[in-house]
Amino acid sequence: MELTNTRLDRDARRELILDVAQEVFLEEGFANASMSSIAARLGGSKGTLYNYFKSKDDLFNAYVERRCLWQDEIFAFPLPGETPDQSLRRIGRAYLTRVLTDFNLRNFRLIVAEAERSPEIGRIFYDAGPRMGAERVGELLRGMAAAGHLELEDPLEAAHQFLGLVQNRYFKARLCNAIPELTEKQIEDEAAFAARTFLRAYGRR
Amino acid sequence: MELTNTRLDRDARRELILDVAQEVFLEEGFANASMSSIAARLGGSKGTLYNYFKSKDDLFNAYVERRCLWQDEIFAFPLPGETPDQSLRRIGRAYLTRVLTDFNLRNFRLIVAEAERSPEIGRIFYDAGPRMGAERVGELLRGMAAAGHLELEDPLEAAHQFLGLVQNRYFKARLCNAIPELTEKQIEDEAAFAARTFLRAYGRR
DNA sequence: GTCTATAAAGCGATAGAC
DNA sequence: GTCTATCGCTTTATAGAC
Numbered sequence: 001m002e003l004t005n006t007r008l009d010r011d012a013r014r015e016l017i018l019d020v021a022q023e024v025f026l027e028e029g030f031a032n033a034s035m036s037s038i039a040a041r042l043g044g045s046k047g048t049l050y051n052y053f054k055s056k057d058d059l060f061n062a063y064v065e066r067r068c069l070w071q072d073e074i075f076a077f078p079l080p081g082e083t084p085d086q087s088l089r090r091i092g093r094a095y096l097t098r099v100l101t102d103f104n105l106r107n108f109r110l111i112v113a114e115a116e117r118s119p120e121i122g123r124i125f126y127d128a129g130p131r132m133g134a135e136r137v138g139e140l141l142r143g144m145a146a147a148g149h150l151e152l153e154d155p156l157e158a159a160h161q162f163l164g165l166v167q168n169r170y171f172k173a174r175l176c177n178a179i180p181e182l183t184e185k186q187i188e189d190e191a192a193f194a195a196r197t198f199l200r201a202y203g204r205r
Numbered sequence: 206m207e208l209t210n211t212r213l214d215r216d217a218r219r220e221l222i223l224d225v226a227q228e229v230f231l232e233e234g235f236a237n238a239s240m241s242s243i244a245a246r247l248g249g250s251k252g253t254l255y256n257y258f259k260s261k262d263d264l265f266n267a268y269v270e271r272r273c274l275w276q277d278e279i280f281a282f283p284l285p286g287e288t289p290d291q292s293l294r295r296i297g298r299a300y301l302t303r304v305l306t307d308f309n310l311r312n313f314r315l316i317v318a319e320a321e322r323s324p325e326i327g328r329i330f331y332d333a334g335p336r337m338g339a340e341r342v343g344e345l346l347r348g349m350a351a352a353g354h355l356e357l358e359d360p361l362e363a364a365h366q367f368l369g370l371v372q373n374r375y376f377k378a379r380l381c382n383a384i385p386e387l388t389e390k391q392i393e394d395e396a397a398f399a400a401r402t403f404l405r406a407y408g409r410r
Numbered sequence: 411g412t413c414t415a416t417a418a419a420g421c422g423a424t425a426g427a428c
Numbered sequence: 429g430t431c432t433a434t435c436g437c438t439t440t441a442t443a444g445a446c
Binding site: 239240241251252255259260261 | 420421422423424425
Binding site for chain 1: 438439440441442443
């Protein structure tokens, strides 16, 4: 009993540390985030921090594993009764909304900056994020083609193209902090525009 | 005479310092690059460095101005006798080649990492780079539409779409260091694929 | 396990000799 | 203008009291 309680407390504390570390990493970047400031914001001490993570790199790797090694189901399959245009607009809107999230933008900046020195981190993120997203959309498109709504040879390539249509105008711009946050309407319009272009190219005539 | 020589020498040395600083910034990132290592690689001393740039931020701003405040003519207008497909493939290939350059990828990582704390730097880069590129392509498309080769309402939006088709599959992946360098053929194929999709959507039937 | 205190190293920036 | 030497500060990481 004692043992179980201690285990739970330890795990809970570890999670708490990771929550705080995440905040600091996203705000300051890896190089600028200091173990001291993480400990301070945690309310604890550096000694405790080093008790849970043996180095700053170790802490960062734990962050990457927790934040990049999952991808939930925003790419739901076509809903019953949806037209192809409706499906694509729904997926496009969901994708763009997610990709322009404050967390996603900051995380992307953080990961990409570190990808130079530790390529493994970039690869972990890419495989679990963008690559998996494109594959999900590829499956969706394959299904739509099988149902006779689209004419395409390479669903994965088409998925990359669709996601490119959806995000190209705003993703880089937001990443660079060059434009303000998008409105719901802008996102909806962009997704609709992408769906229209995609269907003109791939829709059954 | 004396004065002119000194001017030239000083400017030349300044350029040399910026060359070295660029190397270190691109390799280490801004936070990890130290004035000491820049001075060491330069073969000079920190005293000299601070004689030319009053702070590390000052040096970085000079780098940004030099590397981001120009954009040469890779988006040439359609060559005489080119078909729309040939124009688009040529532009797409040139754009993709340029965007996947080692320098461009490293510079993008560097700038984007700093865009969090100094949005001005991100904006400068975006306006002189991606935004200007999209506008150039927009003009190209407007010309092609005026010549009766395309049917489109919003050339700038279409330009963003075309560039999205061209780069979405590989830019993020290369940025994350998740895939190896592309071959000439891959670049050519991707540009051809983008041109085909774009023309299916916007080409005159 | 958690704290305080501190070690060892590196940083940006400066002073002063030449 | 360029160098050496160093200041003052912050960093990661550790040692030892409790």
